[in-house]
Amino acid sequence: MPKTPLMQTGEGADDTLHRTVSPEAPARIAIEPGERRGLFGKGADRDRRGRARAQRDRRADRHHTTKRVAFFHYSYYGPVFKFFIEHVLNAEYLDMGEPTRRTLEIGSQHSNDYVCAPFKHIMGAYIEALDAGADVLMQFTGPCRLGYYGELQESILRDMGYDFQMLNFANVPSGSMREYISYCKRIVNPHLSVPVGAANLLACFRMVEKLDTYNDAYLARAGFEVEHGSFAAARARFLRQMNEAASAADIDEAFRSGMAELEALPIDKPADPVRVGLVGEYFTAQDAPSNLHLEDKLLAMHVELARDLNMTSRHLRYNEPNLRRSIADYVTYDMGPTSSLTIASAKKYMEQGFDGIVHLKSSGCTPEIDVMPVLQRLSRDYHVPVLFLSYDSQTSDTGLDTRLEAFYDMIAMRKAR
Amino acid sequence: MSKIDLHPRADANDVLTIGIPRGLLYYRYHVLWRTFFERLGKTVVVDAPSTRATFTAGDAASVDECCLVSKLYMGHVLALIDGQGLDATGAPTPIDALFIPSVGNLGTLKHFCTKFQALPDLVANSLVERRPRILSCLADSLDAGVSMRDGFIALGCRLGARPKEAKAAFRAAEREQARAEEALAHAQQELLASIERLPAAERPLTILIAAHPYVAHDPFVGGAVEDALRAAGAEVIFADEFDHERAYKKSFEFSATLPWIVNREIVGAILALHDHVDGIVIMSAFPCGPDSMTDDAIQRCIHGKPILALTVDAQSGTAGVETRIESFVDILRYQHKGGYLHA
Numbered sequence: 024m025p026k027t028p029l030m031q032t033g034e035g036a037d038d039t040l041h042r043t044v045s046p047e048a049p050a051r052i053a054i055e056p057g058e059r060r061g062l063f064g065k066g067a068d069r070d071r072r073g074r075a076r077a078q079r080d081r082r083a084d085r086h087h088t089t090k091r092v093a094f095f096h097y098s099y100y101g102p103v104f105k106f107f108i109e110h111v112l113n114a115e116y117l118d119m120g121e122p123t124r125r126t127l128e129i130g131s132q133h134s135n136d137y138v139c140a141p142f143k144h145i146m147g148a149y150i151e152a153l154d155a156g157a158d159v160l161m162q163f164t165g166p167c168r169l170g171y172y173g174e175l176q177e178s179i180l181r182d183m184g185y186d187f188q189m190l191n192f193a194n195v196p197s198g199s200m201r202e203y204i205s206y207c208k209r210i211v212n213p214h215l216s217v218p219v220g221a222a223n224l225l226a227c228f229r230m231v232e233k234l235d236t237y238n239d240a241y242l243a244r245a246g247f248e249v250e251h252g253s254f255a256a257a258r259a260r261f262l263r264q265m266n267e268a269a270s271a272a273d274i275d276e277a278f279r280s281g282m283a284e285l286e287a288l289p290i291d292k293p294a295d296p297v298r299v300g301l302v303g304e305y306f307t308a309q310d311a312p313s314n315l316h317l318e319d320k321l322l323a324m325h326v327e328l329a330r331d332l333n334m335t336s337r338h339l340r341y342n343e344p345n346l347r348r349s350i351a352d353y354v355t356y357d358m359g360p361t362s363s364l365t366i367a368s369a370k371k372y373m374e375q376g377f378d379g380i381v382h383l384k385s386s387g388c389t390p391e392i393d394v395m396p397v398l399q400r401l402s403r404d405y406h407v408p409v410l411f412l413s414y415d416s417q418t419s420d421t422g423l424d425t426r427l428e429a430f431y432d433m434i435a436m437r438k439a440r
Numbered sequence: 441m442s443k444i445d446l447h448p449r450a451d452a453n454d455v456l457t458i459g460i461p462r463g464l465l466y467y468r469y470h471v472l473w474r475t476f477f478e479r480l481g482k483t484v485v486v487d488a489p490s491t492r493a494t495f496t497a498g499d500a501a502s503v504d505e506c507c508l509v510s511k512l513y514m515g516h517v518l519a520l521i522d523g524q525g526l527d528a529t530g531a532p533t534p535i536d537a538l539f540i541p542s543v544g545n546l547g548t549l550k551h552f553c554t555k556f557q558a559l560p561d562l563v564a565n566s567l568v569e570r571r572p573r574i575l576s577c578l579a580d581s582l583d584a585g586v587s588m589r590d591g592f593i594a595l596g597c598r599l600g601a602r603p604k605e606a607k608a609a610f611r612a613a614e615r616e617q618a619r620a621e622e623a624l625a626h627a628q629q630e631l632l633a634s635i636e637r638l639p640a641a642e643r644p645l646t647i648l649i650a651a652h653p654y655v656a657h658d659p660f661v662g663g664a665v666e667d668a669l670r671a672a673g674a675e676v677i678f679a680d681e682f683d684h685e686r687a688y689k690k691s692f693e694f695s696a697t698l699p700w701i702v703n704r705e706i707v708g709a710i711l712a713l714h715d716h717v718d719g720i721v722i723m724s725a726f727p728c729g730p731d732s733m734t735d736d737a738i739q740r741c742i743h744g745k746p747i748l749a750l751t752v753d754a755q756s757g758t759a760g761v762e763t764r765i766e767s768f769v770d771i772l773r774y775q776h777k778g779g780y781l782h783a
Binding site for chain 2: 134135137138139142164166167168170171172173175178179182191193194196353354355357358359360362386387389390392393394395396397399400413
């Protein structure tokens with residue numbers, strides 16, 4: 024049967040006016056009373072011409088800089104980084120897309136052997152970005168080795184002969200907003216508008232929350248899709264729409280239509296599905312290319328997934344002492360950057376009757392290694408199996424497939440019993 | 441302002457003998473810890489220096505991926521639990537409780553490896569069947585707002601001391617610690633001065649060992665390296681014995697964002713001693729997180745003196761280390777004579 028295209032590329036999912044009528048698909052009508060106004064910025068630029076105009080306007084803005092800023096690939100947060108660079112820093116965003124096998128290979132080639140795997144991934148992404156013409160690279164800081172990533176990577180890249188600037192937030196150890204702003208002005212954009220930037224920074228946080236909420240719903244449902252590939256396609260459309268958002272209103276709109284589409288997709292979910300909780304290290308557990316697309320592999324086995332670890336729970340709504348109170352029977356102190364979150368969410372999943380836990384980390388990640396005895400103890404106490412996965416810069420995923428299949432068989436058999 | 445209760449209930453005043461595992465931060469703070477507890481009238485028990493047996497026992501109780509020194513630490517904990525701790529006279533003594541602090545940071549850019557933060561919980565969970573009694577205290581100025589002093593005073597109160605006594609004990613402990621560090625730094629200065637007084641032809645090779653104190657001074661980890669250097673006729677000085685405060689300040693010439701205080705002190709000492717040594721041996725226990733990055737940066741950025749980077753793991757022989765040290769010393773000797781062309 025010839026397939027009728029449901030929509031033109033680039034159009035929103037609920038853009039019913041421009042959509043070709045399809046006899047197969049049930050029509051869904053979104054009623055939009057009046058014109059929606061954006062909270063910040065110029066509101067929703069619906070059509071491509073509008074977007075092009077907005078882009079031109081932005082470039083003509085006296086607050087704009089033509090510097091190209093690049094970021095490494097990190098989970099599904101690409102739209103957030105794009106929004107941050109375009110609407111907070113008001114610079115040009117250099118989109119690098121998904122990393123490839125080559126990215127990791129050149130990254131490992133220029134890194135120390137036993138540095139943690141995220142360093143190698145990011146290193147590769149930076150080299151590719153500089154080759155693609157980036158002027159500025161961005162790096163965050165954190166309480167573990169991440170705090171030194173930026174400086175060492177900058178030094179390695181300079182030794183390789185690259186000329187660039189580094190927006191390394193570790194250079195603002197005080198963490199005060201005023202210093203962050205003056206640092207961003209110095210490195211990227213001296214004409215940066217602080218009021219607009221601050222408002223758009225809030226929109227960034229909003230986008231993070233929306234993306235994470237969407238992903239939670241996706242992980243819970245995508246394993247039971249009726250039509251193969253329908254969820255992945257819907258998510259790709261959602262992320263594309265988020266990627267084009269230019270204001271908080273656009274973000275809300277993308278979220279609304281994306282969630283509506285996701286919830287409307289037919290699923291065939293058993294009453295008591297196999298459920299697996301994902302916990303682990305900040306980068307590897309979230310970034311699909313780094314964990315060899317573990318989530319997709321599990322979803323393909325018809326598993327319901329849950330992952331508490333994301334930017335929302337680690338940054339926007341992080342309350343470490345509170346988390347630690349829920350695991351007071353097991354630990355007394357904060358053990359590292361994501362340790363309390365890892366243990367607390369593993370315990371929560373076990374209490375909720377999940378069938379298994381998968382713990383992901385990069386090889387040699389000290390904080391997450393220290394969490395392992397606690398997880399082993401939890402596993403004994405609650406009788407829930409935990410699969411420990413340690414990722415290095417390997418590029419083959421056959422071994423992972425075998426381990427996942429064995430793990431799935433084991434928890435599925437336990438469930439049937 | 442501290443966010444913990446500085447004067448908690450004395451829930452541990454039945455503890456009379458405290459066991460301190462001879463590993464990790466023991467090598468940095470042993471004077472402080474010992475003085476503090478002895479001032480409070482407790483008996484301090486430490487087990488014997490590391491051997492292969494310590495490692496084997498610790499290895500069996502640890503997650504595979506833990507670093508070498510962390511496994512050794514676990515071995516020392518087990519030795520103390522098994523009553524192999526030695527008191528001041530060297531007699532085996534059973535202990536009432538283990539002392540394992542949680543040391544996160546002492547302020548901005550004064551972080552420790554997260555291992556030290558997790559240590560009490562790591563031991564408690566790894567050895568849950570043995571039910572060890574662990575006395576702990578917190579040092580986390582940045583996130584929890586608890587300085588090392590606050591943590592120790594609260595611990596003193598838990599051990600049954602009055603706040604005033606706990607404060608006095610900590611003051612005395614700090615004083616002793618400073619004195620001990622000064623003595624080491626002074627001895628190092630003296631040694632360097634005496635070498636430099638010699639005529640150039642008679643000067644021995646001076647090699648700087650740059651490593652965490654629990655790597656450099658542990659006989660099982662760094663012992664073989666020090667022995668091999670001395671056997672080759674070199675004079676050995678240690679980066680961690682250099683004046684900590686001066687080294688810390690100096691390290692900012694090297695890096696603006698390096699987060700770990702011990703690595704900062706090592707880097708600072710390398711910079712300060714660079715002109716006074718003939719070669720540098722950077723030693724690291726496999727797989728050390730902070731060192732995996734700092735060592736790379738040192739080799740990238742500090743030029744002018746030959747550097748040998750050694751990663752020590754739990755392999756049984758010392759032949760590999762000896763060969764590398766011998767060839768390193770040979771190279772330095774050749775250089776002294778004017779290089780290979782003139783040898």
